[in-house]
Amino acid sequence: MKRLIYLDNAATTKTAPEVVEAMLPYFTERFGNPSSVYSFAAGNKEVVSEQRDAIAEVLGAKSNEIYFTAGGSESDNWALKAAAEAYGEKGNHIITTKIEHHAILHTAEYLEKRGFEVTYLEVDEDGKVKPEDVKRAIRPTTILISVMFANNEIGTIQPIREIGEIAHEHGILFHTDAVQAFGQVPIHVEEYHIDMLSASGHKLNGPKGIGFLYIRKGVKIRSFVHGGAQERKRRAGTENVPGIVGLGTAVKRAAATMKERAQKEISLRDELIERVLEEIPYCRLNGHRTDRLPNNANFSFRFVEGESLLIMLDGKGICGSSGSACTSGSLDPSHVLLAIGLPHEIAHGSLRLTLSEETTKEDIDYVVEALKEIIGKLRAMSPLYEDFVKKG
Numbered sequence: 363m364k365r366l367i368y369l370d371n372a373a374t375t376k377t378a379p380e381v382v383e384a385m386l387p388y389f390t391e392r393f394g395n396p397s398s399v400y401s402f403a404a405g406n407k408e409v410v411s412e413q414r415d416a417i418a419e420v421l422g423a424k425s426n427e428i429y430f431t432a433g434g435s436e437s438d439n440w441a442l443k444a445a446a447e448a449y450g451e452k453g454n455h456i457i458t459t460k461i462e463h464h465a466i467l468h469t470a471e472y473l474e475k476r477g478f479e480v481t482y483l484e485v486d487e488d489g490k491v492k493p494e495d496v497k498r499a500i501r502p503t504t505i506l507i508s509v510m511f512a513n514n515e516i517g518t519i520q521p522i523r524e525i526g527e528i529a530h531e532h533g534i535l536f537h538t539d540a541v542q543a544f545g546q547v548p549i550h551v552e553e554y555h556i557d558m559l560s561a562s563g564h565k566l567n568g569p570k571g572i573g574f575l576y577i578r579k580g581v582k583i584r585s586f587v588h589g590g591a592q593e594r595k596r597r598a599g600t601e602n603v604p605g606i607v608g609l610g611t612a613v614k615r616a617a618a619t620m621k622e623r624a625q626k627e628i629s630l631r632d633e634l635i636e637r638v639l640e641e642i643p644y645c646r647l648n649g650h651r652t653d654r655l656p657n658n659a660n661f662s663f664r665f666v667e668g669e670s671l672l673i674m675l676d677g678k679g680i681c682g683s684s685g686s687a688c689t690s691g692s693l694d695p696s697h698v699l700l701a702i703g704l705p706h707e708i709a710h711g712s713l714r715l716t717l718s719e720e721t722t723k724e725d726i727d728y729v730v731e732a733l734k735e736i737i738g739k740l741r742a743m744s745p746l747y748e749d750f751v752k753k754g
């Protein structure tokens with residue numbers, strides 16, 4: 363079989379075998395609807411609550427503050443739209459950042475069309491939001507601050523605790539899109555002053571199409587899906603029992619293995635970063651050098667076109683990404699790379715490699731050698747590179 367080196371774990375992860383195993387009975391012999399009264403199905407209600415308890419415990423939250431959703435995008439939509447609706451009387455101003463995932467950015471744009479005012483905060487060259495900027499953006503009408511925990515493209519981890527403190531000092535709701543961070547770095551909703559938090563199963567070795575929104579008790583937030591009484595009447599629809607079991611199992615597993623996994627990934631990630639920066643000329647690392655997700659490396663190579671690089675890497679069995687999965691296919695460079703100040707031509711030559719617990723040192727060696735060869739070939743074909751070399 364051809365070698366496959368999957369380094370696109372920010373796009374999605376492999377569902378862990380024990381997660382699949384835990385889910386299987388809920389498709390077959392335990393298919394009952396948790397709302398049914400007979401004992402055969404009632405067991406499923408317990409199972410759903412056990413998963414809620416387990417997730418709440420990992421976050422330092424209460425079980426009844428966890429609402430299951432169909433994933434990160436739904437959680438982000440819910441947090442913003444429902445907070446806007448519930449607090450719209452108090453004000454119409456929302457603060458977020460220029461580097462959010464599109465699930466936040468496009469929802470914010472939708473709210474702007476409906477009369478809300480949105481401040482999109484700038485980030486510094488490492489992709490960090492400055493807490494002072496958050497403070498400065500606050501108006502008497504600010505009802506919500508939404509800042510992602512860690513960025514999906516460049517991996518930068520934000521000063522969430524400081525931002526949460528500022529939000530709470532001003533009595534403003536604080537939401538964080540923790541889809542990339544949850545399961546990779548420790549998160550505690552009390553310590554970080556978080557009122558709402560989005561997470562997704564498939565980014566942490568769980569299944570796709572399941573996630574949750576943490577909503578702190580007391581936050582006035584409207585129902586997102588109207589219908590039955592599921593999720594304490596806030597998100598109707600028969601529970602995705604196999605998905606919820608998969609998510610709960612994945613969250614427990616991620617929490618139990620986090621420390622060891624992070625150490626291993628950081629060491630391989632740093633080896634990848636150091637070797638690429640040393641052995642390949644005219645390249646840079648995007649994102650903060652140390653305050654970054656354990657598994658994320660993001661580079662820009664001058665005189666190289668990201669899409670060509672991806673295709674040639676694919677030829678060697680290496681899966682990477684040139685931006686977020688949603689932006690590939692469009693010719694615009696990533697909004698995140700532009701926000702950290704990269705010129706278009708440099709942003710175009712970018713590559714994101716995101717490791718998993720299965721990544722080995724041999725994989726890293728193979729990838730570095732492949733990159734050296736491919737970038738050499740691409741530059742040899744580039745008229746811009748030729749000019750550059752001629753001019754010395």
Ligand SMILES: *Cc1c(COP(=O)(O)O)cnc(C)c1O
Nearest residue numbers: 433434435463465514541542562
């Ligand atoms: C993947 C991702 C999402 C969307 O999650 P889905 O479960 O795929 O809908 C939202 N935010 C961030 C930061 C992500 O990485």
